[in-house]
Amino acid sequence: MRRKLTQRGRDRRDQLLDHAARLFAERGYHPTAVSDIVASLGVGKGVFYWYFSSKEELLVEILKASHLDLRRRQQAAIGDEPDPVRRIELGIRASLAWFAQHREYFAIIQFAATDETFAPVLRRNREIGLADTIKHLKEAMVEHQIADQDPEVLANAIHGVVDQLTRRCVLERDEPVERVADAAVDFCLGGLRVSPAS
Amino acid sequence: MRRKLTQRGRDRRDQLLDHAARLFAERGYHPTAVSDIVASLGVGKGVFYWYFSSKEELLVEILKASHLDLRRRQQAAIGDEPDPVRRIELGIRASLAWFAQHREYFAIIQFAATDETFAPVLRRNREIGLADTIKHLKEAMVEHQIADQDPEVLANAIHGVVDQLTRRCVLERDEPVERVADAAVDFCLGGLRVSPAS
DNA sequence: CCCGTTGTTGACCGAGCGGTCAAGTGCTCC
DNA sequence: GGAGCACTTGACCGCTCGGTCAACAACGGG
Numbered sequence: 041m042r043r044k045l046t047q048r049g050r051d052r053r054d055q056l057l058d059h060a061a062r063l064f065a066e067r068g069y070h071p072t073a074v075s076d077i078v079a080s081l082g083v084g085k086g087v088f089y090w091y092f093s094s095k096e097e098l099l100v101e102i103l104k105a106s107h108l109d110l111r112r113r114q115q116a117a118i119g120d121e122p123d124p125v126r127r128i129e130l131g132i133r134a135s136l137a138w139f140a141q142h143r144e145y146f147a148i149i150q151f152a153a154t155d156e157t158f159a160p161v162l163r164r165n166r167e168i169g170l171a172d173t174i175k176h177l178k179e180a181m182v183e184h185q186i187a188d189q190d191p192e193v194l195a196n197a198i199h200g201v202v203d204q205l206t207r208r209c210v211l212e213r214d215e216p217v218e219r220v221a222d223a224a225v226d227f228c229l230g231g232l233r234v235s236p237a238s
Numbered sequence: 239m240r241r242k243l244t245q246r247g248r249d250r251r252d253q254l255l256d257h258a259a260r261l262f263a264e265r266g267y268h269p270t271a272v273s274d275i276v277a278s279l280g281v282g283k284g285v286f287y288w289y290f291s292s293k294e295e296l297l298v299e300i301l302k303a304s305h306l307d308l309r310r311r312q313q314a315a316i317g318d319e320p321d322p323v324r325r326i327e328l329g330i331r332a333s334l335a336w337f338a339q340h341r342e343y344f345a346i347i348q349f350a351a352t353d354e355t356f357a358p359v360l361r362r363n364r365e366i367g368l369a370d371t372i373k374h375l376k377e378a379m380v381e382h383q384i385a386d387q388d389p390e391v392l393a394n395a396i397h398g399v400v401d402q403l404t405r406r407c408v409l410e411r412d413e414p415v416e417r418v419a420d421a422a423v424d425f426c427l428g429g430l431r432v433s434p435a436s
Numbered sequence: 437c438c439c440g441t442t443g444t445t446g447a448c449c450g451a452g453c454g455g456t457c458a459a460g461t462g463c464t465c466c
Numbered sequence: 467g468g469a470g471c472a473c474t475t476g477a478c479c480g481c482t483c484g485g486t487c488a489a490c491a492a493c494g495g496g
Binding site for chain 1: 265266268269345348349351352353354387388391392394395397398399400401402403406407418421422424425428
């Protein structure tokens with residue numbers, strides 16, 4: 041759906057995006073009706089279909105916009121840091137911080153991953169994120185800062201740690217982001233540090 | 239729903255559980271109608287409601303049964319291994335192997351995690367799994383095989399790695415379980431092995 | 437002040453859903 | 467062989483959903 045929007049129109053669209061994201065996060069995508077979304081704004085149903093051609097398109101827009109925002113935050117955090125390992129660390133910290141500030145998107149992304157309709161968008165988002173991490177990992181390998189291993193597997197493992205610790209520690213248990221980020225970075229850089237003896 | 243079942247009845251119930259799990263995994267929970275499930279068996283709708291009181295109850299049963307099965311597999315794999323670190327390793331390998339054989343449950347569990355209705359069941363399942371890992375971690379700390387750290391955070395990090403590598407490598411890219419399991423164990427035990435110099 | 441465009445209304449529609457039920461079938465045990 | 471319980475049928479119900487639309491309001495440039 042492409043339409044000429046005035047400032048008023050753009051504001052409405054953003055309102056719809058925001059309210060929908062909140063409702064999707066709270067109750068889930070399917071259980072949230074379009075009529076719930078417009079009701080939460082106190083407007084008629086037609087408003088929704090003025091800005092979006094379908095409920096599906098709305099979710100796709102939410103996914104794209106949020107990923108863009110997360111990525112901007114990561115890049116801002118990394119800046120021009122020259123050390124690749126340090127860049128990975130800064131990326132991990134930025135991700136945790138972003139999710140702590142945008143909790144609602146976590147549940148939405150997780151649902152979208154379970155629905156074939158949205159999987160392509162999500163896959164694309166993920167590939168971009170992985171590519172960033174892989175780039176840093178490869179550089180770190182070239183500089184012999186870390187051992188030579190399949191960078192794609194490593195990148196996935198790192199994202200798995202960040203994902204899980206965000207979910208369990210930051211979102212569910214409300215632990216301070218800093219502390220959780222420290223733990224995530226520690227685990228990724230050093231694992232369980234099993235002593236060679238074992 | 240508790241009912242007296244003959245052998246025939248138990249078989250039907252299992253058929254329903256199986257077909258439903260497959261459909262939920264392929265299309266998702268909400269988009270799969272009860273009428274789809276019974277149609278895939280070529281029976282009338284009443285059959286479903288003879289064995290389950292609602293679609294919701296069905297999913298809860300699927301979640302409980304699958305978690306029980308995974309756990310049995312883990313315990314069988316661990317056996318009476320005395321070394322706690324080795325027990326963690328065996329648990330990781332068993333999890334990956336189980337999911338490789340029961341791919342359909344991964345998508346179902348992921349969806350269930352996004353729906354408040356099913357979150358309690360899942361939370362319970364997860365707590366049980368974490369408790370197992372934490373037990374081994376604590377023992378390993380007592381024996382000074384690994385450094386003293388918050389065992390709950392570590393357990394979550396490990397589960398995150400297993401989760402992510404199962405999803406990306408085993409399920410999506412069909413890599414051999416053994417190889418992925420090696421990578422998961424390596425990463426968990428040693429992380430990125432950043433050289434102390436950095 | 438008028439007119440075209442942007443924005444809004446809410447009754448309405450067809451489709452599909454989860455769930456019910458009266459009626460029937462097949463098994464099993466006495 | 468029949469009484470009774472396990473199991474099956476599928477039309478049916480009430481409801482909610484995503485989406486449409488004709489009519490109308492607000493805004494803004496000329």
